[in-house]
Amino acid sequence: MGIKSFQGKRETNQIKEETQILVSDYMTTNLVTFKAEDSLDYVIEQLIINKISGGPVVNEKNELVGIISETDCIKHISESKYYNMPVDTNNTVGKYMVTDVDTIDKNMNIFDAAFKFISSRRRRFPVIENGKLIGQLSQKDVLKAAISVEGNTW
Numbered sequence: 056m057g058i059k060s061f062q063g064k065r066e067t068n069q070i071k072e073e074t075q076i077l078v079s080d081y082m083t084t085n086l087v088t089f090k091a092e093d094s095l096d097y098v099i100e101q102l103i104i105n106k107i108s109g110g111p112v113v114n115e116k117n118e119l120v121g122i123i124s125e126t127d128c129i130k131h132i133s134e135s136k137y138y139n140m141p142v143d144t145n146n147t148v149g150k151y152m153v154t155d156v157d158t159i160d161k162n163m164n165i166f167d168a169a170f171k172f173i174s175s176r177r178r179r180f181p182v183i184e185n186g187k188l189i190g191q192l193s194q195k196d197v198l199k200a201a202i203s204v205e206g207n208t209w
Contacts, residue, residue: 078168079161081200082182082190088113089123091149098148099128111181111188112152119181119188121152158183159192165200168192 087105089098089112102108102125109124131151159168159180171180172194182190 076165076200076204077161078159078163078165078182078192079190081165081196082161082192083196084190086111086188086191088188089148089152090114091120091147091152093148095128095131095146095148095151098123102128108178111156111191112148113188117187119156119158119183121148121154122156122179122181123148123152124178127151127153156181161189165197169197169201172197 087101087107087110089101089110091112091114098110101110109122109127111119112121112123114120128151131146157171157175157177157180159171159182161182161184163171168180171177179191179193181188182192
């Protein structure tokens with residue numbers, strides 16, 4: 056007597072369609088942005104109120120011109136303390152922001168973006184489309200994507 060298979064008829068087409076998880080699926084679009092003429096005091100206040108560690112700096116056309124972070128603000132504060140000088144209240148974002156900004160494409164696979172975070176040691180990447188800031192991807196966004204992936208599709 057032969058062994059019968061109780062699995063039923065097998066389909067010959069068992070190719071699983073993989074759907075890519077894109078940066079645009081997890082990027083933040085409601086951003087706190089700054090202008091180059093904003094004061095560092097204003098930036099520090101906004102970072103604390105919004106519980107963020109930095110933000111993009113844009114011009115009046117919403118084009119990315121830089122990034123300002125907690126570290127940039129702390130550098131300014133520590134320099135004035137080191138030289139025993141009062142903190143200059145006329146300092147602006149434009150003087151302390153980083154202008155050489157790496158960006159990320161909204162159509163990039165989220166896990167390729169994860170590798171970009173590892174290799175660059177950045178905490179966030181602005182997302183640009185047609186020269187305009189449309190969002191930002193943070194390391195936390197990548198973690199959210201990893202949690203939402205089922206099984207072994209990572």
